[in-house]
Amino acid sequence: MNYPNLPKDCTSMLCRYLTKELFEELKDKTTANGFKLEQAINSGIENIDSGIGVYAGDEESYTLFAPLFDPIIEEYHGFTPTDKHQSNLNPDDLNAPNPDPDGKFILSTRIRVGRNVANMPLGSAVSTEQRDHIESTIIEGLNSLDGELEGNYYPLLGMSREVQENLIKEHFLFKEGDRFLASAGLNRDWPEGRGIYHNIDKTFLVWVNEEDQLRIISMQKGGDIKEVFARLVSAIKIIETKVPFSYSEHLGYLTSCPTNLGTAMRASVHIALPNLSKDMDAFKTITDKHHLQIRGIHGEHSQSEGGVYDISNRRRLGITEVRAVQDMVDGVVDLIEAEKAL
Incomplete structure (x- = not known):
């Protein structure tokens, strides 16, 4: 070349x-x-x-x-080659009473992490056989979930149209077609070796072999951020007993994209801020102070609808998971105060 x-x-x-x-x-x-x-x-x-x-x-x-x-x-x-990443997944260390107990502003809360399997290549370099092996290892881990986390795994290969349409309607199903991932070799052999798991209540979800080998997601309506975080941590710990995760003392949890290293976490809320969003400078002053990212409700590069925004932590590496979620909590408290004042 x-x-x-x-x-x-x-x-x-x-x-x-x-x-x-x-x-x-x-x-x-x-x-x-x-x-x-x-x-x-x-x-x-x-x-x-x-x-x-x-x-x-x-x-x-x-x-x-x-x-x-x-x-x-x-x-x-802002992380140098000599820095070391620290992890903290203890929900008791998170100070997060519901910032919107009356449900006037926060529509939903979603916290997810990326994980990859230790001693295996990442998605760009994995072989078809390795991907299939990773899928079966992860399914074994998911089968050990019980209580509120218990649910079903749906392989993409051979998925019925009815199941597909239901999962798309719930905004659960990931799709092939992202050109950035395709060029990175992450869409090879689609849809083999890929699938999605969700619990009965649809408050917990795992994507298998999308961009990363696991995307573990906890979510629910409203603003009880601590409950969402606690559910996520509980699931991570159980899955990890069957599926060892790829972790480095320097870079934390290893992911395909360097922007997701460290905590590999994105903690977000969909929040209605119809008045504050008319003054984007004031809006951004608050989100910048708390290291937050503003997106439309359909993710990156999308627009807001009806004054509703997706607000999430920007920092991932060099801070703990608790700190990443705390950034989001503290920022949301300030955003709601600003919206109320208007």
């Missing part, structure tokens, strides 16, 4: 950090799983509008291609 012809107006982190010299230094290196620089950067080359443009293929990618990954991680997370 030759140095890619990157356009002058490309603003992705890949375009900023992949110099010709760095490309020459890294282009012939290969991880033990056979993952090369060419695969790590393919998504950013094929999708020039990427924000980041690189994906890891395994744990070794983060060390072998460190001259490319480290500056991206440092810019995105």
Whole structure:
């Protein structure tokens, strides 16, 4: 492979950090799983509008291609190559009385984490056999869930139209088609080896072999954020007894995309702020203070509907899970106060 012809107006982190010299230094290196620089950067080359443009293929990618990954991680997370990540999944350490007990502002709460299986390549480098093995290992872990977490696993392969339509209607089902993931090699063999699990009450959900090998999600209507976090932690601990997760002392929980490292957590609420959203400067002053991200209700790059926004933590690496959720809680309290004042 030759140095890619990157356009002058490309603003992705890949375009900023992949110099010709760095490309020459890294282009012939290969991880033990056979993952090369060419695969790590393919998504950013094929999708020039990427924000980041690189994906890891395994744990070794983060060390072998460190001259490319480290500056991206440092810019995105403010986290240096000598820093160490700390984890804290204790719900008792979270100070989160319901910020909206009357249900006037918060429509729903959702907290999710990404996880990958220890001693296995990540999705970009995994073989068909490995992906199938990962799926069966995860199903074994999910089968050990009981009580409110007990539910059913639905493989995507051979899924009936009726089940599909129900899951899409519930906003549960993930789909093929994301061009960034496709270029990273994350959509290979679709839909084999992939599926979705949810409990009976539909307050707990696991995606298997989408961008990461597990996306573990806890959610419910309203603003009881602590209850949602506690359910998530309970499930993580049970699944981990059967499925060891890929974790590094430096980078925390390892994920395909360097933006999701560390806690690999996104804690969010859908919240109605019809008055505050008329003054986006005031809105952003509050979210910036608490390290929060504003999205439309259908996720990244989507618009708000009826003054309802998706508000989530921006920081993931170098802070604990409790801190990430606390950022969101404290910001939501301030947003509701500002909305009430208007």
